[in-house]
Amino acid sequence: AQSVAQPEDQVNVAEGNPLTVKCTYSVSGNPYLFWYVQYPNRGLQFLLKYITGDNLVKGSYGFEAEFNKSQTSFHLKKPSALVSDSALYFCAVRARGSARQLTFGSGTQLTVLP
């Protein structure tokens, strides 16, 4: 079975400060990892993914994430937060091989304060 934990329901950060949204995962074998963002009453938008290679992945809107195999983590980061980054963020994992389903965490509400 595969699972994702997002330990923080809510993260608040001041505009211009760096932000981190935490994610840990559990999966058999090596994972495919994803971050998605959801704005109110909207579907999910893809931010970035880790498939293989460099542990630091860069994605849309200046976001990046670091894959840490030993800690089974895939934290989302941004050097300088914007008010417009305020949204609900989901981490997701998919096992390599024949697995089809993407397993999502419960989400972290990011609020960037002006």
Next chain:
Amino acid sequence: ETGVTQSPTHLIKTRGQQVTLRCSSQSGHNTVSWYQQALGQGPQFIFQYYREEENGRGNFPPRFSGLQFPNYSSELNVNALELDDSALYLCASSLDGGGNTGELFFGEGSRLTVL
């Protein structure tokens, strides 16, 4: 490029009724997945269709069923609705077919309320 579109956007049903939700995949995408997102939770995988066949299913009962058509559009059908079926139903398309490295492109969802 046309994105993923879903209909209807909102609907209200009563317990025991049946519902059909529709999804048009993004242009060129051959794989459609359906997810259920209950309030305050992350999306839960229902099933995936590739080339008109179901090729993956999550932990949902058989009263959740689906179809994929030759143009890759899809339907989600739920029979014998229960109160707990109230949720946002998300359709996602992708181009990875039998693979699983590609990101999903989501529609804006159909919000179902069961009374």
